[in-house]
Amino acid sequence: MKLRLTTTNDLTAVMTIINQAKVYFKEQGINQWQDGYPDELTIINDISRHEAYVLEDNGEIVATAMISKELEPSYNYIEGKWLQDNAYIVVHRIAIRNDQKGKGLAKIIIDEGLKLYPKKPSIRMDTHDDNLSMQRFLIKYGFEYCGTIYLENKETRRAYEKIL
Numbered sequence: 001m002k003l004r005l006t007t008t009n010d011l012t013a014v015m016t017i018i019n020q021a022k023v024y025f026k027e028q029g030i031n032q033w034q035d036g037y038p039d040e041l042t043i044i045n046d047i048s049r050h051e052a053y054v055l056e057d058n059g060e061i062v063a064t065a066m067i068s069k070e071l072e073p074s075y076n077y078i079e080g081k082w083l084q085d086n087a088y089i090v091v092h093r094i095a096i097r098n099d100q101k102g103k104g105l106a107k108i109i110i111d112e113g114l115k116l117y118p119k120k121p122s123i124r125m126d127t128h129d130d131n132l133s134m135q136r137f138l139i140k141y142g143f144e145y146c147g148t149i150y151l152e153n154k155e156t157r158r159a160y161e162k163i164l
Contacts, residue, residue: 001056001057001112002055002056003053003113004053004056006046006047006052006053006064008047010054011040011043013061014061015040016097017061017063017095017096017097018064018093020095020097020098021033021096024098029130030128030130031128038093042093049068051070052064053065053067053113055105055112057100062105063095063096063097063100063105063106063108064093064095065091065093065113066091066093067090067091068090068091069087069089069116069120072090073152074126074150074152074157075090075126075149075159077150078149078159079148080146080159081146082161083161083163084121084122084161084163086121086122088120088121088122088123088124088161089113089114089117089120089122089124090124090125091124092125094106106137107137107141120164121163121164122163123143123162123164124161125138125160126149126160127158128157128158129158142162143160144162145159145160146161147159
C-alpha cells in the first residue's frame with residue numbers, strides 16, 4: 001500500500017470512490033455528503049493545496065482522503081474541549097472503495113498521513129452524528145471524543161482528537 005498525493009489524472013477514480021460513499025451513507029440513513037459535497041471542485045482545490053491523497057494497492061486507487069497541517073477554521077470553536085491547543089494534523093473525507101472496505105485502509109491512511117507531519121502533537125477528525133462506523137473506528141484507533149463543532153453551513157459534527 002502506498003499513500004501519495006492525488007493528481008488531476010486521479011479525479012475519475014477519486015470521484016467514483018466518493019460517489020460510492022455517498023450511496024453508502026444514503027443507504028445507511030446517514031445525512032452526510034447528500035447535498036453534492038464533496039464534488040470535483042472540492043477535490044481539485046485539495047489537489048492545488050497539496051492536501052488530497054490517494055491510497056494505492058499495486059498501482060490501483062483503493063481509497064482517498066484529505067490530510068492537512070493547516071488549522072481547520074471550524075475547529076476554532078468547540079462545545080467541549082480539545083485535548084491540546086497547539087498545531088495538529090487534520091484528516092477529512094476518508095472514503096474507501098466499496099470492494100476494499102473492512103481491510104483496515106482507514107487506519108493505513110491515518111498511519112501513513114502521520115508520517116507526513118511527524119512534529120505535529122496531535123491529529124483531529126470530525127464525523128457526522130449518524131456515522132457510527134467512523135465513530136467506532138476513531139475510538140478503536142485511540143481518538144478521544146472532544147465535543148461538537150459547527151461547519152460553515154451550521155451543521156454539527158462530532159469532533160475527535162488523538163495525542164501523538
